[in-house]
Amino acid sequence: MNLYKLTLISLLAALATVGRFLFSFYPNVQPVTAIIIICGIWLGPLYSVVLAVVTTVLSNLLLGMGIWTLPQIVSWSLIGLLAGWLGKYRHVIPTYIYAAFAGVSGYFFGFMMAVTYGQVGNHFFAYWLSSLPFDTYHAVGNVVFMIVLYPVLSRLFKQYENKNIQSFKQPNQSLN
Template sequence: MSIRRITLLAMLSALCVVGRMAFAHIPNVQPVTSIIIITAMFMGPANGLILGFISTVLTNMTLGTGIWTIWQIISWSMIGLVSGWIGRAHEKWGIPFVVLIMYAGFCGYFYGFVISLNMLLLSDRFLAYYLAGVPFDTNHAIGNMIFFSLLYPVMSRIFIHYLKKGPFSSI
């Protein structure tokens, strides 16, 4: 992995931390998932996994760490992996933007489901716990769709420029 990629991942991790902190007052609405999706689509599955891991660890250092941190790492890392594969398919076949927005929404529900899996280990009330979290997952899904719609056009242009031409040439 090049210094350029490591630096870009560090900046994106910082963006995830700032974005999550800025929206911490709105339950389950933050740009982290969308940033991970877009990053993985352009930089590949491995980089999506790395960003999911680093972003979780860094944000939880300020927002609090607990048993959920493991599940957040698993969830965001899996979203990064799958999004990287979707990015390859998008590059090859051109997935419509509306479908990508719907995928971002689905990732909100997927994230909530994976987070809820810890209740399988801790309690026999998984279904009740999961269903109680569905409104929060809906917030996450809607937030992802909005953030993805806003961030994708900007970030895709930056990624294409940065990864193909280099950081110091004019946009």
């Protein structure tokens, strides 16, 4: 990981954390998932996992840590890994496919949280059914954030890529 990408991940984590805090009064509506997906598309799966971990820890320091922190990290990391795989084809996949992926990711995130709470309280099915409206808020919020943020952040990533083409081609540089 080079210094440019480390700085970029830090800025994206700050953006996601502030966005999560600003939208905390809406249930499950947050830009975190969309930002992790965009990071995975442009920087790859490793960087999206790093972003997922940093964003979860930072935002939970503001909003509260609990038994949900680890499942959030795992869920957002898996979403970022899938987005990194999709990013290999970013030149041929249209934006609406990414928006649909973001919507499905909202339901996936909720399912993973239900699996975790089901292990703790043995009420998976009841928890999962009761969380479906909130998962829908998350999914719709993800689609909206993806439609709004993807063009803006993609333009910034393209500028970054053009200026720092060496750092994109050499992913295993050390911090010198």
